[in-house]
Amino acid sequence: MAGEPVSRRDFLKAAGLGFAASLSPAGAEELSRADAVFASAYSDKAGGFGAALLSEDGAVIASIPLPVRGHDVAHHHESGRAVAFARRPGTVAVAFDTARNAPPRNIMAAPGRHFYGHGVYSPDGRLLYASENDFDNAAGMIGIYDVGDGYRRIGELTSGGTGPHDMVLLGNGRSLAIANGGIETHPDFGRTKLNLATMEPCLCFVDCVHGTLLERQSLPKQLHQLSIRHLARIGHNGVYFACQYEGSQQDHPPLCGHAEPGSSIRLFETEPGALAKLKNYIGSVAADPQRGTLAITSPRGNCLLILDGKTGSVLRESNLANVCGVAEGHRGYRATTGNGAIFDTAKGTISNGSLQWDNHLLRISG
Amino acid sequence: MKLSFKNRRGRAIAAAIITAGLLMPLPASKASQEGTPVRIIQNATDKYIIPAFQQFNGAAGDLRQHIEQLCAIPSNAQLAKVRADFDRLVSNWSSISIVRIGPILQHNRLEKLLFWPDRRGIGLRQIQAILAKQDETAISAGGLSQKSVAVQGLAALEYVLYGKGSETLGQKTDGFRCRFAKAISTNVDTISGQLLTEWQAPDGFAHSWQYPAANNPLYRDEKESLSALVSLFSNGLEFYDTVEMGAFLGITPEKDRPRRALFRRSGNTLKSLQTSLSDIQEFYRQSELASLLPEGSDWINEAIEFGFRHGIANLDALDGSATDMLANPQQRAKLAYVRTVVRGLNENFGIDMTAALDLTANFSSLDGD
Numbered sequence: 153m154a155g156e157p158v159s160r161r162d163f164l165k166a167a168g169l170g171f172a173a174s175l176s177p178a179g180a181e182e183l184s185r186a187d188a189v190f191a192s193a194y195s196d197k198a199g200g201f202g203a204a205l206l207s208e209d210g211a212v213i214a215s216i217p218l219p220v221r222g223h224d225v226a227h228h229h230e231s232g233r234a235v236a237f238a239r240r241p242g243t244v245a246v247a248f249d250t251a252r253n254a255p256p257r258n259i260m261a262a263p264g265r266h267f268y269g270h271g272v273y274s275p276d277g278r279l280l281y282a283s284e285n286d287f288d289n290a291a292g293m294i295g296i297y298d299v300g301d302g303y304r305r306i307g308e309l310t311s312g313g314t315g316p317h318d319m320v321l322l323g324n325g326r327s328l329a330i331a332n333g334g335i336e337t338h339p340d341f342g343r344t345k346l347n348l349a350t351m352e353p354c355l356c357f358v359d360c361v362h363g364t365l366l367e368r369q370s371l372p373k374q375l376h377q378l379s380i381r382h383l384a385r386i387g388h389n390g391v392y393f394a395c396q397y398e399g400s401q402q403d404h405p406p407l408c409g410h411a412e413p414g415s416s417i418r419l420f421e422t423e424p425g426a427l428a429k430l431k432n433y434i435g436s437v438a439a440d441p442q443r444g445t446l447a448i449t450s451p452r453g454n455c456l457l458i459l460d461g462k463t464g465s466v467l468r469e470s471n472l473a474n475v476c477g478v479a480e481g482h483r484g485y486r487a488t489t490g491n492g493a494i495f496d497t498a499k500g501t502i503s504n505g506s507l508q509w510d511n512h513l514l515r516i517s518g
Numbered sequence: 519m520k521l522s523f524k525n526r527r528g529r530a531i532a533a534a535i536i537t538a539g540l541l542m543p544l545p546a547s548k549a550s551q552e553g554t555p556v557r558i559i560q561n562a563t564d565k566y567i568i569p570a571f572q573q574f575n576g577a578a579g580d581l582r583q584h585i586e587q588l589c590a591i592p593s594n595a596q597l598a599k600v601r602a603d604f605d606r607l608v609s610n611w612s613s614i615s616i617v618r619i620g621p622i623l624q625h626n627r628l629e630k631l632l633f634w635p636d637r638r639g640i641g642l643r644q645i646q647a648i649l650a651k652q653d654e655t656a657i658s659a660g661g662l663s664q665k666s667v668a669v670q671g672l673a674a675l676e677y678v679l680y681g682k683g684s685e686t687l688g689q690k691t692d693g694f695r696c697r698f699a700k701a702i703s704t705n706v707d708t709i710s711g712q713l714l715t716e717w718q719a720p721d722g723f724a725h726s727w728q729y730p731a732a733n734n735p736l737y738r739d740e741k742e743s744l745s746a747l748v749s750l751f752s753n754g755l756e757f758y759d760t761v762e763m764g765a766f767l768g769i770t771p772e773k774d775r776p777r778r779a780l781f782r783r784s785g786n787t788l789k790s791l792q793t794s795l796s797d798i799q800e801f802y803r804q805s806e807l808a809s810l811l812p813e814g815s816d817w818i819n820e821a822i823e824f825g826f827r828h829g830i831a832n833l834d835a836l837d838g839s840a841t842d843m844l845a846n847p848q849q850r851a852k853l854a855y856v857r858t859v860v861r862g863l864n865e866n867f868g869i870d871m872t873a874a875l876d877l878t879a880n881f882s883s884l885d886g887d
Contacts, residue, residue: 223887239887269887290638317887341635342760349626349633349667381887400624401736428735435887454878474878490878511887 189213192477192488193222193236193510202507203236203246205516208482210494210503216256218246223269224318224512228277233299235259235280239510241266241339245282247303259303264288265295266339269511270318273299274360275325281360283316283330284308290336290347292316294328294358309363312356314347317381322357323388327366327413330356331393333379348398353380355393357413369417378405384439384446386461389413392439392446397432407434408448408464420464422457429453429469435476435511438485447485447497451476451511456487458497470497477513488513555728556743558805563724565804567617568717570797574610575710581607582703588687589696597688600699601784604679607706608786611672612793616754616801619746620723621716626667627709633668634780635765641668645677652694657701672781675702680783745877747805751798752868758794759860766840767853774850779840787840792833795860799826807871815874818866825863829856 190206194215203222204215216236223239237245243261248254261267264286271282280297292311297303313332320329334353336346345351353376357366371378377399383391390412397405404427409419422430431452439446444461451474458468470487472495477488484497488509496502581603588596611632614622622628633641644666648656655661662670678684678699687696717724723736727746730737737743766779766787779787802808808819832852836843843849872878 338637340637340764342756342764344635344757344761346635346637349629401620402624404735429738451878 189516190479190486191225191227191234191236191514191516192512193218193225194507195221195510196508197506203234203248204507206494210496212505212507216246216248219244219258222246222510224271225514226271226273226280227514227516228273228299229516231277231299233273233277234516235271235282235303237267237269237271237282240268241285241287241337241343242269243267245271247280247299257303259297262295262305262308265293265308268315268317272319272321272328275321281309281319281321281328283311283319285315285337287338290314290338292330292332294319294330294360296360309358309360310365312358312365312368313352313354315353315379318383320383320385320391321360322385322391322413326359326361328358328360329383329385329391329411330358331380331383332356333381333396334376335379335398345398348377350376351379351398352376353378353395355380355391355411355417367413369411371417371419375405378407382434382437384437386410386439386441386446387412392437392461393417394434394437394448396434399432401432404428404432406464407432408437408446408459410461420459422459422464423466426457426466426469429455430457436478436513438478438480438515440480440485447478447480447487449475449478449487451490456485456495456497458485468497470495476511477509479513479515481515486513486515553729553731556730556740558807558810559728559743559747562747562801562805562807563717563728566801567614568714568724570610570613570617571710571714571717574607574614575707575714577603577607577610578703578707578710582700582707585696585700585703589692589700592688592691592693592696594688600687601679604675604784605786605789608672608676608781608784608790609793612790613797615757615794616750616798618753618757619750620727621713627713629667629671630663631671631706631709632673633671634673635761635778636668636673640666641673642677644669645674645681648698649678649683649695657694657697662701662705670702670705672706675699675706676781676784678702741877744807744810744875745872747807748867748871748875748877751802752864752872754798755860755864755867758791758798759857759864762791762794763853763857763860767844767850767857771844771850774844776840776844782840785839788833788836788838788843791856792830795826795833795856796830799830802826811871811874815870818870818874821870822863822866825859825866829859829863832856832859 193203195201201218201221202215203218203225205213207213218236220238220242222236225234225236227234233249235245235247243266245259245267246256247259248256265284268283271280273280278299280299282295284293284295286293292313292315294309294311295305296307298306311330311332315333315335316330317333318331332354334351355369359366379396379398380393381396382394385391392410394408406419406422407430411417430450433450433452434448435451436449445458446461447458449456454471454473456470456472456475457466460467472489474490475487479486481496487495490508492505492508493501494503584600584603588600656665716722726734726736727743730739730743732738766775768774781787781790811818832855836849836852
């Protein structure tokens with residue numbers, strides 16, 4: 153999601169009348185001053201759920217209610233379309249087609265499938281790809297939706313593994329990098345992990361035009377319980393990946409690294425002291441290609457680390473209670489917490505409201 | 519759990535900590551001995567967790583011994599004794615089922631002790647194959663621990679002791695089925711001993727949990743230690759609701775699946791649910807977690823006690839197997855009520871208690887998302 157922040161005009165176009173129509177006067181004023189936005193799902197203190205657009209200074213510009221707890225948001229800049237996905241094992245995603253001023257639309261998962269909470273638009277904005285579970289067969293799938301036809305589901309691809317979670321599109325616009333976490337779940341048993349002893353995570357590159365598996369990259373066998381969950385694109389062809397370890401809390405395996413097609417997957421050797429702080433759990437990852445860094449967050453370890461993008465060495469640590477969402481900002485990273493804080497690595501805490509931010513923060517930019 | 523502190527055997531079992539390659543553990547913490555432990559965590563470990571693991575270990579040892587005797591001199595009376603031991607072991611398991619933290623999460627011990635839910639019936643197929651082939655490699659010394667986790671624990675042992683063909687256990691001297699039962703019970707006994715040792719060791723898990731410190735790789739401060747405890751309650755209650763009950767109790771009667779109930783072969787489904795819930799209450803009370811609630815938050819403890827009281831009372835009014843209970847509308851309604859109560863308890867811990875104690879638990883942190 154690298155690039156310049158959107159201009160005010162772009163933002164107005166992106167946010168569109170659909171949002172503007174629901175704004176309070178104060179919000180409308182905020183919108184008029186906003187020059188870049190972020191998006192995130194949230195829970196409110198009354199037990200409700202939604203997705204919000206945030207201004208550069210952390211104000212909520214607009215929000216839509218969600219019927220269930222959301223997870224990540226996918227966004228297509230040119231069309232202003234966005235989708236908020238239910239957290240796994242949710243069966244609903246909510247699309248908001250702001251440029252057309254259409255009301256939010258529910259996308260229901262196909263029979264035998266549920267969403268994992270992540271998705272991505274094709275570069276032309278005509279298709280939406282969503283990570284899904286074929287739960288009776290414990291097979292990871294990528295659902296394909298025709299945006300112009302009311303998000304009709306028109307097909308699916310195999311994700312190349314079990315439990316696909318985050319995915320990003322590489323610079324060629326057709327290779328999907330998919331984090332297959334390796335964990336089998338079934339809605340009959342809630343969120344229970346059914347195969348921890350035998351799980352096999354992998355990072356797959358899939359051609360989304362032909363549906364072919366281009367490459368499957370796996371970690372060393374003794375790390376089979378290191379679940380690859382989240383991705384951030386770096387450069388034309390690469391991704392940073394971030395993991396959650398399902399083995400003993402006494403182990404401290406490396407938790408993030410770099411991968412690209414045609415090269416060996418590489419784990420960063422993070423310093424033991426910093427690694428221990430992560431509690432074997434990275435919730436989100438973001439990349440800042442201009443500064444050559446990546447940021448990882450751990451809501452379990454209550455910390456955000458900024459790492460050197462080449463070596464993985466720790467450049468900076470911030471202690472933040474329940475931090476999880478992270479995205480690249482103007483002069484650093486922007487992070488959100490489950491306690492309602494918005495933090496900027498250049499400015500400190502910039503906002504502290506009543507909305508509890510969910511796991512991911514998306515930079516909406518060109 | 520009926521607390522009895524006898525240390526039946528007192529033998530030491532070396533804990534083999536195997537690490538390979540990249541899985542280098544950090545240096546053990548040198549948490550200051552002078553420091554005071556977190557009182558609530560010390561209560562939790564010393565008054566509930568360690569006694570519960572002692573009892574589990576004791577029951578596992580008794581079962582192993584009686585299975586050895588059954589194999590040597592089979593009789594129906596000895597088989598009945600072994601089955602009674604198994605029932606007691608299941609009950610003790612139900613007491614520790616909520617303690618999914620620390621040593622049990624290492625080396626796949628949880629899955630080895632109980633591979634369940636087994637949605638695709640992997641374990642049953644593998645156990646039946648071992649029995650049909652009389653696979654000696656599964657029962658040789660150390661052989662079983664190299665096999666699939668699904669054939670190593672309580673679910674496998676239940677099938678061997680109660681499943682089709684189990685009546686031969688009382689008849690055949692040193693038969694394959696009995697030796698398989700012996701191998702499984704030995705494995706369970708060994709793991710239960712390792713768990714107890716690792717909880718109790720001077721620098722063991724209980725100590726790390728009780729003494730958070732900046733240089734303690736597991737718990738840096740008191741809030742992290744307390745969050746882990748509160749999370750045990752909320753995660754344990756979520757598992758109880760969605761898996762232990764949800765496996766067989768459908769949203770509607772058409773969706774009921776009595777054959778998926780845990781420990782249905784041995785008739786221990788209801789007993790296990792009863793023991794689990796009343797022992798979660800016992801665990802909560804022994805920990806004295808409620809004593810930390812700030813002024814004005816007493817209602818959380820009252821709501822929790824209300825939930826336990828009504829959940830336990832409704833479970834106590836039930837009778838029979840999962841099939842029996844589901845077939846009887848009054849009993850089924852009671853089960854549905856218990857599920858609702860447990861869901862409420864989960865929120866009391868995961869949301870209310872967490873907020874009142876200003877802890878980090880549940881929201882975005884424990885999801886594995």
